[in-house]
Amino acid sequence: MLKVFRFSLLLTVLVLNLPASAVDLEKGKEINGTCAACHSDNGQGGKKGEYPRIAGQQVKYIETQLRNFRSRTRVNIPMFPYTQERELSDADIKDIAAYLAGIELDTKMPTYVGTEDALTRLLMAEKVMIVPRAEGDLTNGGKIYQKQCAACHGKSGRGRGMFPMLVGQYTPYLQRQVDLYLKGDRPHDEEGMVGLLNALNLQDIQDVLAYLTSIQEHGE
CATH class of the missing domain: 1.10.760.10 (Cytochrome c-like domain)
Structure with a gap:
């Protein structure tokens, strides 16, 4: 009986210390194809602020808000259907949150060396995020x-x-x-x-x- 107890205890310790399942950034990128319709490919959001920037956002924040949309704790009618578990599983939420958090947007226009083609220049410029200065003290x-x-x-x-x-x-x-x-x-x-x-x-x-x-x- 003691041996069985020790084995069970050891098994519990091993399970509790297993590493959390790794996020799938490729899956997150794939999911972002849906998000891009409003938030753009690089997560910059709408140019007039109609859709928020989500690139570089905190992982836990993105996860929390997606779950809040799903449960309607935060009411957002356009987001509600996309966050239902049949469309976006808990694993998907972790994947898209990790992918978006890893996107870095420059705050200065790129310096071109002269060898870039037009498409490359366009893609470089699209990853620049400069918010206009607001008035205030x-x-x-x-x-x-x-x-x-x-x-x-x-x-x-x-x-x-x-x-x-x-x-x-x-x-x-x-x-x-x-x-x-x-x-x-x-x-x-x-x-x-x-x-x-x-x-x-x-x-x-x-x-x-x-x-x-x-x-x-x-x-x-």
Whole structure:
């Protein structure tokens, strides 16, 4: 009986220490073909911020939001059918999240050496993500961001864990999400319907958004 117990214990230890299944980046790239219809091939999103940038976003954040769309914890009618398990399994979610997180978008136009053909130049330019500067008080915005937002979203706005990257994101998209938070139509991460954003006035929020556009070259 003791030997059986020891064998069972050893088996349990071995199972618990097995490495997690590796993500399939090729599968993630394949899945991204569907995402690209709105978010573009490289995950830049819509040029006017109608669709968010998802390239370089935090893995845990992407996974969480896809599951939230599926469960309607975050209501997004266009995303709902694509996130159902028959269309996007849990393994698929991990694959697409890892693939998107690994996409790096430059914040400066490429330097051409003169030997590139037209297609190569076009592809190089398409991987540049420069968000237009937003108006606002950068000093005030920076002060508020570093005091109120950096603990979750990182000092450079690159995000952390389940908290999203904000730098390099389209300002109109961020403003739209802020409006949803303030109206109570979208929970602000783990804070519920009322959080830090509700304590800021509209000018402070505009200043924070302006600050984020000013540090995008340092966020990559």
